[in-house]
Amino acid sequence: MDLSVHIGALTLKNPLIAASGCFGYGVEYADVVDLSTLGAIVSKGLFLKAREGHAAPRIVETPAGMLNAIGLQGIGAQRFIDEKMPELRARGATVIVNVCGTTIDEYVEVSRMLADTEGIVAIELNISCPNIKEGGIQFGCSLNGTFDVVSAVRKVTRLPVIPKLTPNVTDIASFARSAEEAGADAISLVNTFLAMVIDVETRKPKISNGMGGLSGPAIRPIAVRMVHECRQAVKIPILGMGGITNARDALEFIIAGANAVQIGTANFVDPFIWPKLLDGIRDYGQRHNIARVSDLVGTVARSHD
Amino acid sequence: MDLSVHIGALTLKNPLIAASGCFGYGVEYADVVDLSTLGAIVSKGLFLKAREGHAAPRIVETPAGMLNAIGLQGIGAQRFIDEKMPELRARGATVIVNVCGTTIDEYVEVSRMLADTEGIVAIELNISCPNIKEGGIQFGCSLNGTFDVVSAVRKVTRLPVIPKLTPNVTDIASFARSAEEAGADAISLVNTFLAMVIDVETRKPKISNGMGGLSGPAIRPIAVRMVHECRQAVKIPILGMGGITNARDALEFIIAGANAVQIGTANFVDPFIWPKLLDGIRDYGQRHNIARVSDLVGTVARSHD
């Protein structure tokens, strides 16, 4: 099966992408997985400056899911370019950067810096992190905000621009359309669901930030629905994610409408997941006689066929 | 511990309520649980007329959750009054009816019919079912729709009116406010999350309706967050639900801001759950020296206290 995926002028060798914030800066996993075998890796969210993030505890497990409020701890764009990109290039990784900002100017500036770096192939705009007060989700929860960030970044780079949408909205398809109209080359969805766990013995939230973002298998059926809705609404490629744990799950997103898939939480549970996913998708292609994985995208059959 | 709960003029003996659609019409469980020991039971959704609902399969299991699209199969308001209420009264059940409609007029008419029936103590307005095309969620996803349905029903009954909110919105607190302004005596939240599961072998959705509503432990952290947000936004009581499976979970909702809790999916897994919940809450009250369960409502401590 031809596994290649096209996002604008960019071609990925396969549809498996490590999700932002779930794969460190990539270098952490170089011992465990051959980075060059992944379709791409998405960096942890990058601001202009370094950030320390929230205090621990930063995660708590929930039924079939986990809440996180890391608070976008990170080394900032410049150190990422200087300290991480050389190794990522040496390892043959295909790098998408996850760009954060508290203002549109910051998104633009970080994107411009990163776009000029060899080895970086696309820009994912994180307008959907539920865990920080300033920036991010305030853009992602408004149609105009989404449009403005995307079109501002669109102007300063020729790399594919991929806004990452939040699921915490009434009508995600309208956000997909807004992104497409603003010139996005693709969209990523979903980021995490805003959620909360309270320790009843102390009555305190279980994570220091109070609320956090829910990821993992728990959210998968909602994410699949959203990918399906966006597939009806826009023509640009979709990078689908939310609770993918095996090849079956990945194929479910692709059939729902995703051109490629990202894996986050499942990589924590099984860092050796990548070759298993690839094998599972190949095996499915063989069993069902599918020539190209792209032939599967958005091919949900009607229930009663 | 004093377990009583006040909703307007109505007093429930304890905060445990069987959620709509998860307890049949109540009579099905009369053998398994003493109905008079529950705070209340909420009927399956009732339209004016009987409905056959969707074709099977109507449910599919997901990680820590389930999707349903029953399609509000039901016997209609009049047959409920004639065929089910006599037994429910005889069993000492406290009955809240879950009222559906495809138009505001239908909500009003069904509410009026039921409000005059002995043994029915409150009206829960289902403006949030994700599984039927006409009616329901079209009201629940618009602030005006919510306001209009609630105020129309408000005028025709003195029973407490309790709109049930959908979680499929960007800002649930604004819907809570809209309901409060329209004269709601309380709000129920959450209904199910619109979601989808695809069988990758056939590429068909796993349930006949295509999409369905996600319930169960998977959604609990999101529901807790929403209850907490609504608690900050309105003064009226909140009936919280979403994935409650034990006393700890029930207490988590209460601490987040719910005055009472509803149990849906967990009743399928363990129909004998009710006395266990009650014991667990009583035990907690004793251990923590809480005089009234109402003293716990909305008492989330700050993370860093």
Next chain:
Amino acid sequence: MPIDIAARVLANRPLSSDYNVLALAAPAIAAIATPGQFVMVKANAGADPLLRRPFSIFEILRDARGDVTGITILSKRIGVSTSLIYDAREGQRIDCLGPLGRPFTIVEPPTHACMVAGGVGLAPFATLAQALRARRVTSTLFYGARSAAELFYLDFFRDLGVELLLTTEDGSLGERGRIVAPLDRRLAGMPASTGVMIYACGPEGMMAATAKTAMKYGRPCEVSVERVMGCGLGGCYSCVVPMRGADGVVHNVRSCIAGPVLPGDQIQWD
């Protein structure tokens, strides 16, 4: 009134690489169960998998004194919970709620009973055969599977005096083909004056064919249907079967409380 028991696994006997018989210490359920009823089983703690799964009560277990000690279920591994059941270890606890549902109608002599089983659809017939035998009803088991290796408990039924008619898809035992063919022949050969009752359990297509064959010969037929069940108690409306009601109209009927045993001629087979 159903009972919920955290039942100890007394034994787990694999019959093949997919089928196993799990013995559960559930005397209170065993004491009141009748043929055709089922239990709702949960083989794991935690919420994944979340829901219980329905299983026919296969056998009633008794100790040396003849007192009931539990039940067995005959399980075919097809997914996550049946895998847990296949791998269950002695001593482990499995939640078991039952007995549930409407059982088979047990006929009286001289009516002859035809039990029609496909694959794991054999499960409800062990107790039914015993009940029929107790009433001295003569019976035939029409039992089809993919191959000889998947035809189980033949001696159990032989010892009860049940006539056996076997089919396999690969012809490795009994007649090659589907089980409805020998049933049809048998019914065709029976004089109208001989009373017959047909009981069926198995794949949907097999049950539809059995019900239609029964109708063709004007014979009563009870089928034990298999629907995805969320609760087993009438609470969720997930398990519906479209049935023509007394009013002639098709209604969705909850198979967990109106069934699982339902009159085959009233089901709207599609």
Next chain:
Amino acid sequence: MPIDIAARVLANRPLSSDYNVLALAAPAIAAIATPGQFVMVKANAGADPLLRRPFSIFEILRDARGDVTGITILSKRIGVSTSLIYDAREGQRIDCLGPLGRPFTIVEPPTHACMVAGGVGLAPFATLAQALRARRVTSTLFYGARSAAELFYLDFFRDLGVELLLTTEDGSLGERGRIVAPLDRRLAGMPASTGVMIYACGPEGMMAATAKTAMKYGRPCEVSVERVMGCGLGGCYSCVVPMRGADGVVHNVRSCIAGPVLPGDQIQWD
């Protein structure tokens, strides 16, 4: 390079109603593990619980020929996964990823080693004591628990020639009180010319007290910290510890890759 093994449970030995020692067939991990490293364990299939859990490598198992066959973990039951580990049955498979993390620095004679363990914090010291013994480093184990019934493996350490200093909260064995008191006395009594290295593992408060006591006497101290860990590989940033860096500024450091063994004096204890 860490290895992931679906390790067979070789044995499960309960030590008390909460503590158990689980032996896992993971030779490839055992072969390369060093004292202070940990494994990430998943004791269930399915997504509830979802994440792995970190456990110190307690013992390295060897067969009669002396070849490594696996590891054990010492587990204290506090929640869902530790309950699964407590109840694990021989033959069952448990996913085990490791070895992970930065190990203890093993000193040379004549430096004396003080190991300070609180409760289940004993776990990393069995292999450390062996490594110290192999280098002929003399050592003392300061070991505190709630009561005598929760002080385990004393003979193991005695047999290695480790001096034991025990405390219990209820005074049922050794000195009554917390373990830092005898450590403080010991350090107070040691001439500055005698080299000492302090290793600590246990509850946060105990480790903070140990680190501060070490600083008071100007002694180096390595603590094995315990944070909620999502991945164990540096991927999630859940496990951070605030540490003063070379720049004098406090940074959040991932304890799964920079630790779990960290210099006690650089941690920002609160």
